[in-house]
Amino acid sequence: MNEKKIIIAIDGHSSCGKSTMAKALARQLGYVYIDTGAMYRVVTLVALRKGWIENKIPFTKKIIEGLKDIQITFKWDEKEGKNTTFLNGENVEDEIRQLEVSENVSPISTIAEVRHEMVRQQRENGKNKGIVMDGRDIGTVVFPDAELKIFMTASPEIRARRRFLELSEKGEQVNLEEILANVEGRDKIDSTRAVSPLKQANDAIILDNSELTREQQLDWAVKKVKERLKENDC
Numbered sequence: 001m002n003e004k005k006i007i008i009a010i011d012g013h014s015s016c017g018k019s020t021m022a023k024a025l026a027r028q029l030g031y032v033y034i035d036t037g038a039m040y041r042v043v044t045l046v047a048l049r050k051g052w053i054e055n056k057i058p059f060t061k062k063i064i065e066g067l068k069d070i071q072i073t074f075k076w077d078e079k080e081g082k083n084t085t086f087l088n089g090e091n092v093e094d095e096i097r098q099l100e101v102s103e104n105v106s107p108i109s110t111i112a113e114v115r116h117e118m119v120r121q122q123r124e125n126g127k128n129k130g131i132v133m134d135g136r137d138i139g140t141v142v143f144p145d146a147e148l149k150i151f152m153t154a155s156p157e158i159r160a161r162r163r164f165l166e167l168s169e170k171g172e173q174v175n176l177e178e179i180l181a182n183v184e185g186r187d188k189i190d191s192t193r194a195v196s197p198l199k200q201a202n203d204a205i206i207l208d209n210s211e212l213t214r215e216q217q218l219d220w221a222v223k224k225v226k227e228r229l230k231e232n233d234c
Helices: 020-029 036-050 060-069 099-109 113-126 138-143 156-169 178-191 214-233
Strands: 008-014 032-035 072-075 082-087 131-135 147-152 204-207
Touching: 008 020, 020 032, 020 131, 020 147, 020 214, 032 036, 032 082, 032 113, 032 204, 036 072, 036 082, 036 099, 036 113, 036 131, 060 113, 060 131, 072 138, 099 113, 113 131, 113 138, 113 156, 131 138, 138 147, 147 214, 156 178, 204 214
Parallel strands: 008 131, 008 147, 032 131, 147 204
Antiparallel strands: 072 082
């Protein structure tokens, strides 16, 4: 497309397809994909394994102390054709996507020290540009100077239905009403937390994908990248 590379920040609500589009866009551009949401899920998984969270209430001190022993890396799985998340060398991609992790990730993501450590790792990965990152504060906190910022959204009902189908296809026994409640609850927590709340950057482009296919979303994003690269060349 163009030898010059940029940073692409994709923010938005939970279960609106940020990761799916970010992965596809990175693959299309030959960029590196950094799954920021997965990073918080990894910390949540560790907390669940260690018993550092109970009834959705995190044991903040223990989690903060444990951060030094958490190393998160990403690799592209050629066989599976997907990005894979590792915790200290252990493949935890499937485990961090389970509903138990989803239900506990928001309280842990509100811990300031957790967010600071994740942001530090994210910025380190973006030094050479040519990356696509998705999350809830990439364009406002992690990379406020990103050349392209996209804010994705869709109605809670549509997002819950998508999540329901995703988990059902994996063979998990899930309830649509419970997932909708989880989606709405996460929206409230993410938007009102004191540290790095979900917020649309002033210069972000909104993508409401309620009625769009994945292919249409990718085509739209690639077009925006081309436009931004052309602008930067001027």
